[in-house]
Amino acid sequence: MGNDYSSKLRRIYDSLPPEAQKDFVNRHLSELLSLSTEKAKHVVSAATGLQKKYSHIPKIDLKGKRKEIRALLTELRRDSKRAFLKEDSNCMEIISEIIETLVSWIVDIWRLVYEHKVYFSQAHAALLYVWEVALELGESSGIGGCKCAVNSVPVDLTIRTSAGELFKQFSLPNIQDMDKILLWIWRELFVSMLAAGESHARQKITEMLEDVEDSFGWRSLSKIIYAGNKDENDNNNTHDHDDYCSCLMESDVEVEEDGDGRYNCKLHACHWSSKHLEQRLHIRDLVLARLCNLFELEPSLDLYLDIINISSRPARQLMKILSVIATNSSSTFAAALSIYAIECQTYRICKLLDTHSHLLRPQDADQYQAAVLVLVRETRYRPRALKIIEKEIQETAHSVRLLVESSFCGLNTESNKAELQRILKLEMASQPRLDRVNDWIDAVITPISAPMHPVVFAAAMMMGLPPGLDESDESDIMSFLDLDPDDPDLADMREEFRPQLRERFDGWATLALEYSAGQALLSKMFITMAEDMPYLSSADVCQEMLNRLSHRPTKEHVLDAFEGLTEFAAMQR
Structure with a gap:
């Protein structure tokens, strides 16, 4: 019975906002320590141990960092105005200082989430702010709108553990490629959240993925799986001292190497502990779930290919979704045609054209042509395809004539x-x-x-x-x-x-x-x-x-x- 109460209490406590948690501890839990001296000493000792453990960890201090970066950006704008009247400029030095500040902060963020497994939400907010600064800096310009200064300052980041061990380096041409670093950090953050048993971790990660999508676009979600790269074969501008392994990801084959339980899989980094390794597919599944939700709202060929490139398992689900929403609008109709074309679904293509060809727009010509090409190559549907081709050539030639x-x-x-x-x-x-x-x-x-x-x-x-x-x-x-x-x-x-x-x-x-x-x-x-x-x-x-x-x-x-x-x-x- 006692365990039931403690489990219920933990669930309720986790659901409370931070202020309510603090108030609950002060009003109710602190009073329980007076019931038993032995237990009180044990609880206080445990709390003291935790305090000591986390006393020397890096601080995120988002508010303070905002103030620091804002001052540097203000100085950069002033320097740009001064340079208009004078020949000398300190913009390169200021930009370098901003980048160095961000890089140092990113290393601290990684240590917090991976080594200490704390402040996940604050770290997420900090990473979003870093990208906000990167965008602002990337859009800044000097005299005459020139962005040479911003584009010429490289971003070099070296991550070492608290013990000084080197295992990750990034070398990027400029700050506009900062997304590679940030998405790599996000993967470390997500896998650490799951490995730490963070309460409601999956729900929180789903919300964080939505934030990442809002800031970087949906294509960034699959990059998180591949540590900031476009896909499993892209690994430019980074050097891993932990060595990535390779495998046929789709089969999720797990291979023992030297009996240490390491996985032969592109979904993970070899510096991860066994606890982290167990979470790699959970991250993939959360990303896939988000991408599938997006597909249901706004399908496209690129999104479809991105999903099945990660895993072919959702393909049947995506086809089912597409059959329901294909005729909702012109954009979904065009997307359905292009997807059916790449999958050579001639029957589905004909069915769509029979019932809803009126949804086609002039700008959908590429998708329409891809679908007709599939029909041309199949003897059964070739006569129909040739009629479509003849009609479209006539109409296009007529449009050119009017022009x-x-x-x-x-x-x-x-x-x-x-x-x-x-x-x-x-x-x-x-x-x-x-x-x-x-x-x-x-x-x-x-x-x-x-x-x-x-x-x-x-x-x-x-x-x-x-x-x-x-x-x-x-x-x-x-x-x-x-x-x-x-x-x-x-x-x-x-x-x-x-x-x-x-x-x-x-x-x-x-x-x-x-x-x-x-x-x-x-x-x-x-x-x-x-x-x-x-x-x-x-x-x-x-x-x-x-x-x-x-x-x-x-x-x-x-x-x-x-x-x-x-x-x-x-x-x-």
Whole structure:
């Protein structure tokens, strides 16, 4: 009965916040010491022993470290301003001091969590702050936005035990690669938490993984398993004095080496004790659980591959999740197509296309093409795949045509059409033909809009009419889209202002050639294109149109798309 009460008390005590724990000890537990002198002495002696044991351990002192680092960052900004007026600068020295301060602190954090197995939550918060500083320092710049100083200061970290034993070194080119060190420390922290029997360790680690994901992105979670590296084969910029072993991780084979119970597994470091080694798969499973939760919220091919690269066991679960959420949105639909394609799931691909092909967006062309490629290679589904390819080539060519006509607005004028037919009958490379091609281009090209007269602009604004974009405005939009080419939030805008039509067209044309009769299909389709766009039949006319487009910076996407179409035409002529 006594054991039941003590177990219950420990569970309740662990669930209390620190302030409540302290209050409980002061109000209730301290009174129990007066019941028995012997027991009281024993408890006080044990407490004194713990106090002595932890009296000389490093202190994290996050508040004090924040103040210290903030002062150095402030001095760095001041130095940058002074350097603008004077030639001398101390930025290299200040940056080096910041890095040395962080490196020294990281070593203390490792000793606390691995050697002393205490302050896990505080250590986690400290590591997040180190990354916050690394990001701020990485984004800082000197005169003219130059980041040479930050990028030229290396990060060298050497970890020794309290006894002075050397077993881990990092040598990184600059602080922007600090994530390798931090993720390695996090793995040490997690395995130490589990080995120490920390109460609710798994729940706490799950919460910490969410923090790491928020700061570093989901790709960092698998790096924790591999000690900060991308995968089990990546081990750049580090030198382990504890030597990592290698094995076929998926089978979780455990091999005895010299009878010391060491595991032949990439999931662990050989400096771990047997207690730490027992936790290595628990860390993996917690990371996998988090990644699977993310997959359920926002599936992607990269995330799927990352999960099965760690372990193939969740593959069936992921497929089940995908079958439920594949048609929830356009993004999940595209992800499902790409995953089914890589797994050659032809039946699932056809089923999706039969019921929800309307969810496909222009920017999903890569995923769509990957899925159709799988269908082309299977005889049963090849006729359907060829119909899809023909339809997509027609639609993409039509989109290119509309783009070209936006830059050559006179193409559909009857007089210009007739003139083009007369030009095509002239001898190639003759001077009369060259002159008439130039005159024809002058007649069909869309003129560059002049700045709107101030009075007209004011009248348009008063009437609520949009003034329209001039060349400089379009250039500003393109520059904005270039700020982050991979930002998914800008995908729709990129498709509107800079559609990747060349890549799309080339992709479908290449797919057609996967089948023996594909070339005949392309030749037939070119005849139709040449009827709609007669200038495609003439290399010199197309080249002059390309030359004119090249002089307009905001029309690069038009130039690129039309160039791809003319190259296709050249191969078919």
